[in-house]
Amino acid sequence: MSESKRLREEGNKLFLKALTEGLSPFLAKDRLSKALKYYYQANVNAQTTNEASSALKNIGETHYQMAKIIWKECTNLTLRSSLKRKEKMEDEIRFHAKESLKELFSSLQRGCGQSEAWRDKMDSDISAVFSDVVSFVSFGDFDRRVAAMFVLAKCMAWKELRALLLVQIAQVLYQHSVNCLEEEDFRGSLRAVHEMHYPLEEAERLTSYEEMKTDIRVLKADSMYQLASAESMQTSAIACEQLARLLEQIEFLNMNMVFDTLDMFKDAALKAREINLEQEAMACYYQGHIFEKVLKLKQKGKTFYMKVMELTEAAKPKLFNHEKWYRDCTASLKIMQEEARQRDDRAQEEARAKFRKEMEKELNALTAAKNSGSVVELLKHVYSKHPPKNDPPKLDIKEVEDWDEKEQSVKKRLLIKAMSDYHPDKNSKDEYGEKWHFLTEEISKNITYFHEILK
Numbered sequence: 112m113s114e115s116k117r118l119r120e121e122g123n124k125l126f127l128k129a130l131t132e133g134l135s136p137f138l139a140k141d142r143l144s145k146a147l148k149y150y151y152q153a154n155v156n157a158q159t160t161n162e163a164s165s166a167l168k169n170i171g172e173t174h175y176q177m178a179k180i181i182w183k184e185c186t187n188l189t190l191r192s193s194l195k196r197k198e199k200m201e202d203e204i205r206f207h208a209k210e211s212l213k214e215l216f217s218s219l220q221r222g223c224g225q226s227e228a229w230r231d232k233m234d235s236d237i238s239a240v241f242s243d244v245v246s247f248v249s250f251g252d253f254d255r256r257v258a259a260m261f262v263l264a265k266c267m268a269w270k271e272l273r274a275l276l277l278v279q280i281a282q283v284l285y286q287h288s289v290n291c292l293e294e295e296d297f298r299g300s301l302r303a304v305h306e307m308h309y310p311l312e313e314a315e316r317l318t319s320y321e322e323m324k325t326d327i328r329v330l331k332a333d334s335m336y337q338l339a340s341a342e343s344m345q346t347s348a349i350a351c352e353q354l355a356r357l358l359e360q361i362e363f364l365n366m367n368m369v370f371d372t373l374d375m376f377k378d379a380a381l382k383a384r385e386i387n388l389e390q391e392a393m394a395c396y397y398q399g400h401i402f403e404k405v406l407k408l409k410q411k412g413k414t415f416y417m418k419v420m421e422l423t424e425a426a427k428p429k430l431f432n433h434e435k436w437y438r439d440c441t442a443s444l445k446i447m448q449e450e451a452r453q454r455d456d457r458a459q460e461e462a463r464a465k466f467r468k469e470m471e472k473e474l475n476a477l478t479a480a481k482n483s484g485s486v487v488e489l490l491k492h493v494y495s496k497h498p499p500k501n502d503p504p505k506l507d508i509k510e511v512e513d514w515d516e517k518e519q520s521v522k523k524r525l526l527i528k529a530m531s532d533y534h535p536d537k538n539s540k541d542e543y544g545e546k547w548h549f550l551t552e553e554i555s556k557n558i559t560y561f562h563e564i565l566k
Contacts, residue, residue: 150173212244
């Protein structure tokens with residue numbers, strides 16, 4: 112028996128004892144550490160490539176078991192455990208995970224003279240170990256986790272396996288970028304997106320699998336959208352700081368600075384367009400805010416506020432009531448709409464007053480017909496002096512003959528016809544002019560008066 116084989120067998124005894132069910136982690140790690148010493152010595156004393164590959168295989172499997180035991184210990188730590196202890200254990204897990212893959216791949220490369228069955232089993236073992244090892248390092252602090260995954264990727268001798276891990280790294284970076292953006296940390300989001308470039312490009316170079324190439328293309332497209340959102344948030348943040356400084360010096364405005372700030376918000380909106388509705392809506396709000404509060408162009412500001420409403424409506428079911436910019440936008444829009452309504456009411460009242468003066472004779476005659484107490488007199492007066500514009504009219508004036516003998520339901524139906532002929536909505540200003548529209552309003556009021564009596 113060769114010295115290398117003897118040392119391996121001594122290590123195997125300790126390895127098997129370490130895997131005894133119910134053994135404490137401390138004893139298991141102690142026995143695995145002693146087994147590793149035997150295996151490393153066996154590798155040094157190897158006389159053939161087969162002996163070396165067997166020793167390296169045992170070293171890789173022992174490191175894997177060490178990582179597995181420490182990982183279980185780490186997941187069972189209580190909240191009271193110190194951060195320093197936890198980080199130390201994480202470092203140990205990552206070290207053993209890396210060594211495991213590195214030695215297993217070395218064993219496979221050195222084992223050219225091994226049987227085909229041995230090599231097939233090694234392929235299977237490496238694939239199984241790979242999945243576990245990646246999960247072992249995929250926890251804890253983000254930066255340490257990504258760094259550990261990159262270290263593992265360097266150990267991968269198989270191109271496809273390395274490409275797979277690089278894609279997983281890119282996915283972790285992408286998710287971190289999304290999480291940062293949700294927390295409004297655009298710096299962290301931008302950093303993660305930029306770090307996605309290398310693993311994606313390297314994975315695309317290594318893989319020959321079309322399915323993986325498709326995943327890479329999707330991740331690249333997603334990263335571009337994420338980059339646009341993060342850059343939009345960054346631009347908005349810088350613009351908000353500049354706007355705050357502007358408002359502090361509102362009495363001595365620097366107009367160049369005003370328009371520079373406006374351009375930054377415009378740029379932020381463009382970057383987020385059709386990618387991040389919330390970012391686009393916020394950038395539009397601030398543009399409207401500058402036009403309303405700083406440049407005193409309320410109508411221009413209202414245009415942007417209406418765009419905000421359109422974007423937030425499109426983003427439903429997500430709600431923005433908790434966002435200050437959204438609440439300020441709705442408040443400003445409500446004030447503007449109330450001011451517009453008051454202006455419209457004043458303009459309409461002024462127009463009515465003008466028409467009352469111009470049509471005083473016609474209105475007095477209309478009032479006299481109503482005050483006669485006879486709906487027939489009113490209808491005959493209206494249809495003779497101010498015939499409906501629609502031809503033919505809904506009501507034939509002959510239908511009101513023998514009014515007192517008609518049933519209540521028939522009277523109501525005839526009055527509804529008359530109301531339809533003179534309803535202001537069917538006699539629009541655009542089509543028939545403001546004067547006729549005003550007159551139909553007055554006629555409708557009088558016809559409605561008699562209709563209410565019948566009720």
